[in-house]
Amino acid sequence: MKKLLLSTLLVGALAFLSNAQDDFNKWSIDVNGGFNKPMAPMTPGFFSPSLRLGHADLGVRYMLNEKFGLKLDYGFGTFRSSNDAAQAAQFETSYNRLNIQGVANLGRIMSWETFTRTFNVLGHFGAGWGSITPQRNQFQERDDNYNFITGLTLQVKLGNRVALVGDVSTIINGRQDVAFDGASEITPATDNGYYGANGVWWTGTLGLNFYLGSKVTHADWYLRESKYATKDELAQQIGEIKDMLKDSDGDGIPDYLDQEPNTPAGARVDARGRTLDSDGDGIPDHLDKCPFLPGPAANDGCPYEEEVKEIDYFKQAINDGYVNVYYAFDSAKPLGYSASAANYVANFLKRNPGVNVEVKGYADEIGPEDYNMKLSERRAKAVYDLLIASGIDASRISYKGYGEDTSVDKKSADARQLARRASFEVQ
Known part of the structure; x- marks a missing residue:
């Protein structure tokens, strides 16, 4: 006892x-x-x-x-x-x-x-x-x-x-x-x-x-405020979310995530709103006539050589993670700022008829694993459809969902955004 x-x-x-x-x-x-x-x-x-x-x-x-x-x-x-x-x-x-x-x-x-x-x-x-x-x-x-x-x-x-x-x-x-x-x-x-x-x-x-006890209520009757908010609290929170989602420069990245909030119209940016320079030649993609081939500014970012191994540069851009289509949480619709990546791939395929491409879909680690596998496949299929619509023969394109990208920190919202993507692999 x-x-x-x-x-x-x-x-x-x-x-x-x-x-x-x-x-x-x-x-x-x-x-x-x-x-x-x-x-x-x-x-x-x-x-x-x-x-x-x-x-x-x-x-x-x-x-x-x-x-x-x-x-x-x-x-x-x-x-x-x-x-x-x-x-x-x-x-x-x-x-x-x-x-x-x-x-x-x-x-x-x-x-x-x-x-x-x-x-x-x-x-x-x-x-x-x-x-x-x-x-x-x-x-x-x-x-x-x-x-x-x-x-x-x-x-x-x-x-x-x-x-x-x-x-x-x-x-x-x-x-x-x-x-x-x-x-x-x-x-x-x-x-x-x-x-x-x-x-x-x-x-x-x-x-x-x-x-x-000294508290107002007992555990038998306690309700967490974050779970059961009042109408006024919900209205205030919605207003704060709307303010956070403002996109001053129209690049598709809300201001609270945008590290370059004044990018010019039409500029291609990454998930943090930074202007992309895919070939690393110092000329941003929206001003570079050869965005995947490094070249001097005097030649509008294009190399002077008549014959350039474009495929090698494109593969390098893929391996460096510059060509990706990104998605919002639980969505298979490409985000506006990243949909242009599909256009780049389509143009590349048109210029190189002997090249095939696989579209690879990914999801973040939030949610059930089997659901994320299906979501990643829908994302890859959405880009596949964009390439077909641009005139690329279906025999040159394949797509596959690879499920969750576990290489990023799932506790970071920014990292999870990078995981929600469709990538390309030149074959």
């Missing part, structure tokens, strides 16, 4: 220290009283009333969070015979029990807060020690046993400090030596003296939960 109490206090103390920052109360005291009913074992001829006042219990509960907690409670009472039983069949048996239980806030788990803020339901299950002591009949010594208990508790919120509760619990005793009436002994099933879980009874009670 001492070990049970110490372990309960230790768990409660550790949980309190680790969750002290939560904005809700966690402790409560439960006081209940009501009916009891012994079911079996009963000696033939002995009966108990279906509903009889004779049970009370006291409990201390600690919630680890809004959904789960622990409870230590003590219950006691008396079983008595039915009023219409014969004098020879009357009995009176007192009992005690002490249990540690796990508690689940089923109302929060099932989102009852979406339709009521007044009613709630808790589920509880646990084990502990108990005893029954017949006051009359043949066996009148205390009979110790272990027990299991489970039940449901309906709550009605009366205020931030108190709730009305109704509970129905079933208790199963183990190693019970005598019947609840004390008139007969239970015969062991084997010769080792172990009886198993052979006693069953239940209680139905009404009572009060008293909530303790």
Whole structure:
């Protein structure tokens, strides 16, 4: 018993220290009283009333969070015979029990807060020690046993400090030596003296939960503001999002992500709004007549050599990650600023009829893996359709979804944006 109490206090103390920052109360005291009913074992001829006042219990509960907690409670009472039983069949048996239980806030788990803020339901299950002591009949010594208990508790919120509760619990005793009436002994099933879980009874009670702590509300009724915002809060947040999504220079990158917020109209930019220079010759792509072939500014960014291995430069641009089509979250529609990459690939294929290209679709790591595999294939198919529409023969193009790109930091929003793409591979 001492070990049970110490372990309960230790768990409660550790949980309190680790969750002290939560904005809700966690402790409560439960006081209940009501009916009891012994079911079996009963000696033939002995009966108990279906509903009889004779049970009370006291409990201390600690919630680890809004959904789960622990409870230590003590219950006691008396079983008595039915009023219409014969004098020879009357009995009176007192009992005690002490249990540690796990508690689940089923109302929060099932989102009852979406339709009521007044009613709630808790589920509880646990084990502990108990005893029954017949006051009359043949066996009148205390009979110790272990027990299991489970039940449901309906709550009605009366205020931030108190709730009305109704509970129905079933208790199963183990190693019970005598019947609840004390008139007969239970015969062991084997010769080792172990009886198993052979006693069953239940209680139905009404009572009060008293909530303790300095916070406004208890975990039973707590709602996180970020999950259930008011209409005004939602309107304010929408306004802030609209401000964040402004695109002053019209390059398809919102201002809060745009590292070059004043790029000229028509400039090709990357996911951070920076002007691209795919061939690294110092001339931005929108001014470079040969954006994948390095050349001097005097020749508009094109090399002077008559014969240039364009395929090698294009492959280098691919390997360096300059030619990609990007997508918004959970979308297979190319973002406007990056769709021009498909035009570059189409022009390259037209100039090099012996070259084939595979379109490779990717997704970030947010969401189920099988869904992301299908999304990556839809992204690759969207670029494939753009190339076909530009006049490229379908036999020269293939596409495939490669699922999630795990090479980027999935905790970074910018990195996840780079993962949501379709790339090209020259074959």
